[in-house]
Amino acid sequence: MSGFGYRVTDGAVERVAVKEALACTADFVWVHLTSNEAEAQAWLRDAAKLDDYVVDALTASETRPRCEAFADGALLNLRGRSSEEMASGDPLASVRIWAIKGRVYSVTRRPLIGIADVETQIAAGTIVDPGDFIAAVATAITTDLDPHVADLGDELDDCEERLDANRVFDLRRVVTRVRVTAIGYRRFLSPQRAALEKLAALPGAWLAEDDRRHLAAAADRAARMTEEVESIRERASLMHEALTDLRSEQIDSRSLIISIIAMIFLPLTFITGVYGMNVADLPYAQEPWAFDAIMGLCAAIAATVLGYFAHRHWFQK
Incomplete structure (x- = not known):
């Protein structure tokens, strides 16, 4: 079984294998799986004893950002940058999370850059409950993605400064790539903002007030990035038209x-x-x-x- 687990007991943090994560009583347990669908389904159903609906949601092949309350917990799908090469039409990898009081299960098919930052925080002892964990994941994803969205805008600025009929072909390649990437980001950032806002408003004692504030801040940041990528997409369309006119x-x-x-x-x-x-x-x-x-x-x-x-x-x- 590929993955890892963390146990927090009386402030002490321990990194363990997936099979050992649920063996002892702990104040907070995080289990992260990176295995294929069949292995993850078997472990989540047989070892973690999760409901079939939750297992299916955590291991679905295609997911969009969403938040759904279920029983005493919440299902959350988020998207962030991966360390692996992604398709231009689907540039963000997914992380699926099931959170209940004292426990969090997360599943990814591709390595997510933000997960490493969350590991660092939990090892430092700053994450002690599911609310802290989800707020940390949402913040890490948006913090990592924010400068890359800004870079797309900078690339368009450079193209506008270099706008010339003799550079039409080179500029069109750059503008097309920026436009496709912005469309891919926008496809997930808009529902991600809605998912974080919904999670911040869910009732439940396992979400503290500071966690809700962090989630609301992450949602606001996602909303700002959504507006920015929409602006980039429109600018890229106008730039493409200008380049087409120059070529004509x-x-x-x-x-x-x-x-x-x-x-x-x-x-x-x-x-x-x-x-x-x-x-x-x-x-x-x-x-x-x-x-x-x-x-x-x-x-x-x-x-x-x-x-x-x-x-x-x-x-x-």
Whole structure:
């Protein structure tokens, strides 16, 4: 069984294996599982004696942030950054928590960065009950995610400063990545805020007033990040449109140059084509000055066409 456990007894903290976590009486027990679904289900059902509904909720393959009161405890799903590479459409890993008085069970499929910070706090003796634990998890997740959301905004700021038609392709890749990441964050941050707010309002003696305040603060932080990623998503959309317009202008400018060149050479091609025919009786074809005359005529036509385009300001469009 992959995972670990902590027992807190009279202020003393002990880290134990999962199989030993429930062996002795303790003031507070935390069991964290990182194993596959089948192993976790078997242990939670047979060793921890949890209700089937709770077991299914803790081991579900797909979860969104939510909070649900059940019996004398609460089920909580949260999302945070993982140390493993995540898909762009699903950038946050989940942690599922079942909390009752004196005990907390948590399950993750991927390693969550915030869990390490919670381990540090519980080893230091600052977490002594389920309320402290959940508040610590929520705070650790939002604290870890906050600077990465800010980095997305900074990347867009850099793109806006470097906005140039010659960098369209590079900038579009950055903007698209930022936009996809912001959409993925927003997908989970909005329900996560609602889940934390609901948990902070749940009745129950196992949640102290300071725990509720910490949960409310984490919910406010999640709400602020939700607003920020929404702003980033909108800015990225506008930036993408601006880059598309720049690219269109660049294509139009090049098409204009090609059209001008074609307009210049069209009459010249006609004249040289006529006098290049291998037929008799072409006017002045036998005259010694014919070549110079044709070249002069072509130059005059080219200059006239260029002068017309310059007079119409085509070169400035």
